[in-house]
Amino acid sequence: MSVHPLLERRPLSQSSARRDAAHFIDGEFTQGATGMGWDNICPVDGSRIGRVPEGGRAEVDAAVAAAAAALDGPWGRMTVTERTDLLAEVAAGIDRRFDDFLEAECLDTGKPMSLAAHIDIPRGAANFKMFTDVAKTIATECFQMPTPDGAGALNYALRRPRGVIAVISPWNLPLLLMTWKVGPALALGNTVVVKPSEETPLTATLLGEVMNAVGLPRGVYNVVHGLGPQSAGEFLTQHPRVNGITFTGETRTGEAIMRQAAHGIRPVSFELGGKNAALVFADCDLDKAVEGTLRSAFSNCGQVCLGTERVYVERPIFDAFVARLKAGAAALRPGRPEDPATGIGPLISKEHQDKVLAYYARAVEQGATVVMGGGVPPMPDDLANGNWVEPTIWTGLADDADCVTQEIFGPCCHVRPFDTEEEAVRLANATPYGLAAAVWTESLARAHRVAECMEVGICWVNSWFLRDLRTAFGGAKASGIGREGGVHSLEFYTEISNVCVKL
Ligand code: NAD
Numbered sequence: 197m198s199v200h201p202l203l204e205r206r207p208l209s210q211s212s213a214r215r216d217a218a219h220f221i222d223g224e225f226t227q228g229a230t231g232m233g234w235d236n237i238c239p240v241d242g243s244r245i246g247r248v249p250e251g252g253r254a255e256v257d258a259a260v261a262a263a264a265a266a267l268d269g270p271w272g273r274m275t276v277t278e279r280t281d282l283l284a285e286v287a288a289g290i291d292r293r294f295d296d297f298l299e300a301e302c303l304d305t306g307k308p309m310s311l312a313a314h315i316d317i318p319r320g321a322a323n324f325k326m327f328t329d330v331a332k333t334i335a336t337e338c339f340q341m342p343t344p345d346g347a348g349a350l351n352y353a354l355r356r357p358r359g360v361i362a363v364i365s366p367w368n369l370p371l372l373l374m375t376w377k378v379g380p381a382l383a384l385g386n387t388v389v390v391k392p393s394e395e396t397p398l399t400a401t402l403l404g405e406v407m408n409a410v411g412l413p414r415g416v417y418n419v420v421h422g423l424g425p426q427s428a429g430e431f432l433t434q435h436p437r438v439n440g441i442t443f444t445g446e447t448r449t450g451e452a453i454m455r456q457a458a459h460g461i462r463p464v465s466f467e468l469g470g471k472n473a474a475l476v477f478a479d480c481d482l483d484k485a486v487e488g489t490l491r492s493a494f495s496n497c498g499q500v501c502l503g504t505e506r507v508y509v510e511r512p513i514f515d516a517f518v519a520r521l522k523a524g525a526a527a528l529r530p531g532r533p534e535d536p537a538t539g540i541g542p543l544i545s546k547e548h549q550d551k552v553l554a555y556y557a558r559a560v561e562q563g564a565t566v567v568m569g570g571g572v573p574p575m576p577d578d579l580a581n582g583n584w585v586e587p588t589i590w591t592g593l594a595d596d597a598d599c600v601t602q603e604i605f606g607p608c609c610h611v612r613p614f615d616t617e618e619e620a621v622r623l624a625n626a627t628p629y630g631l632a633a634a635v636w637t638e639s640l641a642r643a644h645r646v647a648e649c650m651e652v653g654i655c656w657v658n659s660w661f662l663r664d665l666r667t668a669f670g671g672a673k674a675s676g677i678g679r680e681g682g683v684h685s686l687e688f689y690t691e692i693s694n695v696c697v698k699l
Pocket residue numbers: 364365366367368373391392393394422423424425426428429430433444445446447449450452453456466467468469470500501603605631671675676
């Protein structure tokens with residue numbers, strides 16, 4: 197296979213990013229002892245990036261033991277200020293090696309560099325910065341109570357780190373979603389063992405170099421690569437010395453991990469799948485609604501958990517909205533990550549491409565009108581082995597059609613008209629999922645009224661994926677358990693002890 201052009205973008209002597217992934221255990225990079233692994237394949241053209249080692253029980257045991265030992269070492273004795281100063285250095289370290297992270301993320305995922313440079317990599321650093329601020333300003337609750345002798349008692353809450361946290365992360369926003377968990381876990385004094393997605397091993401590995409460069413104590417941040425079932429993911433989440441499991445990924449995988457977490461009654465924090473709706477009212481600013489829906493349906497090739505796959509549009513503007521959405525989607529040019537003209541990248545894998553194309557076929561079988569797309573775009577020879585699919589828009593499907601009810605996780609959406617606000621709310625909520633919604637209206641009263649009715653963890657009004665990291669993030673219904681972000685992360689990453697002092 198040929199070398200991917202990203203590797204040639206700058207001389208390798210100037211790029212210190214690794215191409216072969218490695219476990220990072222107790223401050224050391226290692227290939228582990230299993231001798232097993234797989235080739236990491238670039239989604240853009242099928243070229244081989246490097247090798248990924250598969251961790252087994254021995255690697256997981258070693259990583260968990262290192263993480264447990266680090267809790268009793270210098271890390272466990274640091275003051276909050278010492279700890280957060282170090283994590284501020286981690287954020288600065290990501291910024292310093294911005295190009296290495298960017299290159300590694302785009303090799304693994306194939307996403308446009310323009311996207312990763314604005315979202316994924318800056319958020320990797322921001323996730324550490326923000327939680328250092330949270331950790332430094334934790335307040336505690338305190339209750340005075342009367343007692344029969346009149347002297348009274350004082351209750352106050354102590355918060356301790358939960359301990360060793362297993363972080364299981366997905367492939368769609370690898371650095372962003374992994375650091376969204378590692379940032380608060382470490383800021384609040386825990387240690388972590390990360391099992392990144394098998395599709396995207398590079399940025400988690402690279403972060404190990406940053407951790408060593410800034411002098412993070414050994415064993416605080418560990419990475420073991422591997423698959424899920426019967427591999428590192430399952431071994432890690434079943435490990436008796438793991439004190440909590442935080443997971444982002446598919447709802448079905450969450451069910452499996454919940455069963456694994458039941459051994460020893462370990463708490464879980466889950467960010468899961470979605471089938472998110474956008475509600476576009478006739479009183480919206482149409483330019484903004486179209487632009488926002490283009491981003492929410494097609495960014496990252498539709499591989500965003502918060503993405504919109506169901507669009508409900510008030511009937512008087514339905515035809516105009518569909519025509520403009522189509523024009524915008526048609527302008528998204530597929531191409532290489534490093535090409536500034538690229539508007540859409542490939543899907544993560546051949547397997548995922550097959551899944552999305554099967555949904556495209558099923559939409560037609562179930563009676564969709566294909567407004568645009570529905571297949572594989574013609575690509576030049578050097579990109580022919582990439583996992584390309586066309587941005588796709590459907591109308592005319594029944595409310596119970598597979599593409600209207602099931603998460604596809606591809607660049608596609610179904611657009612359906614509605615006549616009343618009540619109907620729009622009912623349609624949006626008619627799903628077992630409850631992650632996100634977007635409401636497009638210029639009426640303040642309607643915006644508040646509809647947002648209040650949305651059965652979701654996050655409702656955007658006249659925007660999408662506008663993130664203030666202090667806010668609660670997570671899913672309702674089958675889209676998750678718990679909330680992370682700002683002080684909400686304290687719930688999962690710390691354990692409260694109440695102290696009751698009789699005065
Ligand atoms: P996935 O569930 O297939 O895999 C996620 C991770 O879980 C991977 O690291 C995988 O190896 C691991 N895993 C799989 N089985 C396991 C097991 N039995 N035990 C332990 N680990 C196991 O998800 P994915 O395909 O990587 O990501 C896409 C999915 O993630 C979509 O459903 C998307 O909606 C969801 N997602 C949700 C959010 C959110 O914030 N709610 C964010 C991003 C992605």
